[in-house]
Amino acid sequence: MNEITKYIEQLLASTSLTGGWLSFVTLSMLFATVALIAWLVYLLCIKIVSPLAARITSHTDVVWDDYLFNPQIIRAACNIVPAIIVWMLMPPIFSDHPIIQSLILKATAIYITIATMRLATTFISSLKLFDNDNDKRSATQQYLHSFCGVLKIIVLFLGVIIIISIIIDRSPLTLLAGLGATSAVLMLVFKDSITGLVAGIRLTSNNMVRKGDWITVSKAGANGTVEDITLSTVKVRNFDNTIVTVPPQKLIEDSFQNWHGMEESSGRRVTRTIYLDFRSITVASDELKKALAAEGLMKPEDMNGDVINLTLFRRYMERWLEQRDDVVTSSTYLMHLLDPTANGLPIEIYFFLKQKEWKAYEHHLAEIMEWTYALLPKFGLKIYQRI
Template sequence: MFRTFDQWLRSEGYLMGEDSTSTLHRVLWLVAVLLFGYLVGLICRRVVIPLVAKVVSKTKATWDDYLFNPRVLRSISHLVPAMVVYVVIPYVFIGTGLWLDILLRISQIWLIIVGIRFFTALISSVYELSTQHEDLRDRPLKGVYQMLKIIVICVGVIGVVSVLVNRSPLALFTALGAAATVLMLIFKDTIIGLVAGVQLSANDMLRPGDWIKIPKQGIDGMVTEVNLTTVKVLNWDNSVTTVPPYTLVSDSFENWRVMQESGGRRVKRSVNIDMQSIRFCTPEELSAYADEEWFAPLKDEKEVVNLRVFRAYFTDCLRRNPRINAELTLMIRQLQPGPQGLPLELYFFSADRSWIPYEMLQAEVLEVCLAVLPRFGLHVFQSPTGLDLERTRINQ
């Protein structure tokens, strides 16, 4: 007695039925469905998406700015028409047999493709959001997100193939399981890179911006990018070196991040003192040092060696230097004497960890050290040169 809505439409000739054999009739209905989907997508792009973007821009939270960025919203505007067409086609072309089957498969493939675009855009947005998080911004997570995109694309491709061959996706996954060995050989570097990237991230071994050194590879520079298959390093000579992530996991490398985050960068330079110039200070020299603050701990000693006086003086100079972190280890120590004299090592930390200021500081300290040594009757040991021999001949 009562008819359903689709039965009423079919009886009135508005829906396809078994007796609707006109190809032109079906084409017109297909155009109408596509036009309806286009209009829905147009409304989504012109009305809904601008409204969502306006609401997102006014919120205080920042996460929605990344998850609802223009790229994600644009992919949603492409996804909505595909969903509308996929839902409407079975109602319009019901009972048309081959037409319905073909159109459903085409709409499914369309839906899968735009779905892949949506999920890859969403993964990219989540990655950008993670780079702003304090605990995640320095982690090498780009490779993980790249692998997620590959998984999404692979699942989408399997979905498209399953629609084309009219087989269940699970059946295709089972068939792929038999070819897993071949796939592992094809994607060996990708799989190893993913595992290595997870290890680097989980153990916090490497971050973009780290200064690393790999002597075997001739690498000495700043990490600029860590992705699924490569680690890019900008060397100090402005050359770029790429190395697989698993190389950093399977072999050793130097990471200077802790030094960069610490209060200073270590300076360890030594000067060889001519042992024949080491002697006790004269009374005149002691009286000249008596009023100096740095000499106070040595005042009560009757005999003071000039090398000890120099160490006390220069240690005080290092502590007063504002470019040196005096809170960290600071000392002047003697190393094992040998045929080249007595090595005197200057051990301290530069407050500025940058390369150029660091090099300038240790050069200036060493220059002052060499200039001050003669004041205390000390001489630097160096092998005689042709000029020394010439001077000896002339003096004779």
């Protein structure tokens, strides 16, 4: 920089400028030179270094470098380089003007701090890209996702402390020590944020809910798929495509239903209750037995002796469920009686369907229940119905 200064002074010596004007023009030209150098270095990083790094990472066999050295991170790093050039070259120019020199140093230091914060937050955000292609997250991925949010808060907090320390010309450690006296006030002001932070960490670290899970939160009106989980919100897309944002502390404090276990199981449970008229439950007559045998619903040897029509119906339904391809026969399937009520005798049908997706599940369930309702009269049974 001294050689550049001497060259500019020799260049201006041949002009008619003297005194203050000579000093002003010299400083202006030196300032413009430093700005030009910083701009050229920035162009070098953006036009050459950035594409070169992208080309190198694209030709490697590993995947992690594509995320950690993506264009956003490289561009954020390139934004710091010009400020470092200014930090190194500019102060000697204004050595005779300490006030201007101090302002330039502070402004450059603040810019470097902000650019470094942006680089750090961009780098932390890139860690989330490792599971960006998955509709669902594992517990480890979700914990990493939440941990990235904590790191961002720490980076922003430290960045603000450093910027304040630069402005007031104090050590950052002094400011951090002084925060102990105001911690009670900060706890009161940021009570909700801290509560949400702790709840979000508990939610993800205990693997209570993950991205892609189907959850039901009745009090919040949420019944759909979890689209995103942060330290302050859980975003749920309902089946009507409305978005419900639930605070993590609500999921911790209140109960909610997670259908993840059902989706990973072999089938989805079905429980339906039918109320039968007591007056229709009788000993099967010979005519009823002949009619059932003629239609192939029951075998004659299964109806020997006195047998109740409801017993025949239960036997047939369990055998019929066992023969269906959409019922999980390895799980429990049965029809059993519940306690009698004033509205008839409740009989519950219990089984698991292989179809767990909502539309297919409802269609197969409706088909089975419609067939059940249609078969009841063939066994001489009637559904209790108030007239």
